[in-house]
Amino acid sequence: MVSRVAIIGAGWYGCHLGSSLKSLGFDVRVFEQHHRPLHEASGNNQFRLHLGFHYPRHHGTRVQSRDGFNRFMERYPNLSREIPENIYAVPKAESLIDFATYRLIMTSTGIEFREQTETSVPIREIAGLMLTGERVLLIEHARRFFRELLGDSLVLNHRVTSIEETGDHVMVEGEPYDLLVDASWGQQLGMPMPFFYEPTMLLYYETDHAHPAVTFVDGPLCSVYPTEDPNIYTLSSVPHTPLGRVHDPEEARRIRDGVSQDLVRAKVAAMEEQVMRYLPSFKESFRFVGPQLAIKTKPVGNFDDRSCSVFRRGRIFSVMSGKIDTIFFAMERILAFVESSRERAFSPLASPLRRDIVTRTQQTREQGQVAPVGASL
Structure with a gap:
């Protein structure tokens, strides 16, 4: 019976x-471990x-998204806002996919869009x-929403240091829980699959x-996207945003926290040069404010796979989260285990099928509906 659950990490998934x-x-x-929820990757992204x-080359991620x-x-109607002009554009020369194929993939996936020939800014x-x-x-x-919803179930400023799995419980900080969910992007317990950490800028x-959101696909391209502040946008780049790929979370934090002003200036120059190939008015429209630094966790091998995976070992679940909109997949996997653990164990019972057949046969004989058979059941 599952009644107590410990979760490590108060990002979107946790x-x-x-x-x-x-x-x-x-x-x-x-x-x-931090003073507020959504402090790391969940609050430092695009x-x-x-x-x-974003994912024409990975069907599973498209469907989950x-x-x-x-x-x-439906669940969180007030935690996002509409973008009046949200553009996905396929460059002529640098995209790894042609526009006709990209359009066909999105159509076949059932994702709604409208083709456009004119935009409010030159592209x-x-x-x-x-x-x-x-x-x-x-x-x-x-x-604010999750703080209020979780109440005293949310334990801030607390880095978990003690986890011990017993036969019937998982001991977390010396207290027994029926299940433990590691939603720390692998930083607490790792992952039962090959993965790496990617510090990003x-x-x-x-x-x-007002400026449209513009995303250039697919391949080593870039994106300009608004934030919750209507005057602040992010600029990201597939080749220039990553700061490295490492397998140790401490090393990833060292890279993230050791970014120098020289590196920031170099990234600004490279990313502005890239985006202005397609948005020539970018520097006229925007002023640089500062860098956003974060750490992503990605699976080794298929870099286009950003779907959500949930792994279970005994009473411990590990969530390899993809995009924020795949939180529901993780919940369903965990609930499936919880429901199975609640099933009652039934004692073996003899089937009444033979008895029912004999009874029904006898009734039909008495009513003259069938001829007697030579062999009895």
Whole structure:
């Protein structure tokens, strides 16, 4: 019987799992090492609520994002906002996929879009573009929402240091729990699969005027995307945003926290040069504000796979989270185990089938509906 659940990490996954389980009557503790939820990767990203347009080369991620987007809107309608002009564009020369194929993939996946020929800002060297319905996540709203929802189930400023699995429980900080969910992107217990940590640098820019979200796909390209602050945007780049790939979380933090001003200036120059190939008015529209530093966790091998995976070893679950909109997949996997653990054990029973056949046969004989058979059952 599962009644107490410990969760490590108060990112989107930890907060969603914790609040969902709490609403179902479980005794939940969500441990977060920082002073607020959504402090690390969940609060340091491009603030995009995905629909699947980012992943033309991975069907599973597209489907999880497509379905998760609709569920997110139902469950958390006030934690994101609409983007009036949200553009995905396929460059003529540098994309790894042509526009016709990209359009076909999105159509076959069932993701809604509208082809467009004109935009509010000049975009050049493009084979085709489409308007999409992806949204901006409201991180500060989400922090307040989950703080209130979790209440005293949320334990902030606490880094878990003691985990011991026994036969019937998982001891976390000396207390017994029926299940433990590691939602720390592998930083607490690692992952039962090959993965690496990727320190990253996005760039924050400020503007005085509304600007569309513009994402260039697919390949080593770039993206300009709004944040919860209507005047602040992020600039990201597939080749320039990563700061390295390492297998140790401490090394990843060292790289992230050791970024120099010279490196920031070099990244600004490289990313601005890249985006201005397609958005020639970028520097006229934006002023650089500062870097956004974070750490991503990614599986080794298929770098296009950003779907959610959940692994279980005994009473410990490890969540390899993909995009924020796949939180529901993780919840379903954990609930499936909880429900199976609640099934009662039934004693073996003899089947009444033979008795029922004999009874029915005797009744039909008496009614003259069938001829007697030579052999008895």
